[in-house]
Amino acid sequence: MIWNSPTEFFAMGGYALYVWSAFGMCAVLLVLEPLLIGQRQRAIVQSLRRQVRADQLDGATK
């Protein structure tokens, strides 16, 4: 193991700001992107469902 304590690990030999900003931004964006796509998928599925239900109602009244 190259670190003697968690504090030493998080200090990154004085480069904490740079190392954690780089890794942090990657982590945030790589989590955010799939979440946003999930939202997009749910939105289109919901609108399709409404459309199908509307079509069914149309058919029933004819």
Added chain:
Amino acid sequence: MKHSIIHWFKFSSPASFYPLAGRLIPWFWLLAAVFGLSGLWLSFFVAPTDAVQGEGYRIIFVHVPASWMSMFVYLIMAAWAGLGLVFNTRLSAMMAQALAPTGALMAFLSLWTGSFWGKPMWGTWWIWDARLTSELILLFLYIGFIALQAAIDDPRRADKAGAILALVGVINVPIIYFSVKWWNTLHQGSTVSLTKAPAMAHTMLLGMLLMALCFWMYAVAVALKRVRAIILEREAHTDWVKQLKEVVS
């Protein structure tokens, strides 16, 4: 042979690719997680401290994968766009569209992580040198592709215009890649090259390659996820979409 040709053409239709993509996605997430966890372990707990850059060099474990993927995704995106242009296949254009935001994200991460690496090592967040400028142009090409497609109402025309932009922009990728050789730049030369032995410790190299595989698998999973949403949006008028079980139930 005949059988396999039919098989592949079958999956070039959105209706059969949609469920296939849905089945593939979890496997790519799994691969991304396995490569990512082992890569991070090597990056932070096994790879030794660098003799010159101390612990600051560890940014390489995200910087290089993001940079590689930003270029690789562009090539794949341009290839799909070109296929769509030549064969007029709907799915190819949707694939190109699905890849663009992920490519833009990788280009942004490459610039962001590079900036946080440049500041402590070179003393500056940004410099207009060949490598950095051409990578910034790559980000603008992605944004331009997305904006151009969004600006044209007719999706088939948007696909064509986007494809031409994507194909013209391909010229930028070798420029980025060879910029450190062609010009005198502040950016260091390639750490890993196909022609000579890598100039780094084995554990560093392995960590970087695992992280690159993680980013690659992530990009595939996310692009497949996005192409599914795009397929539904663009095929909303078709019967097969209206008969999907997630829509009907």
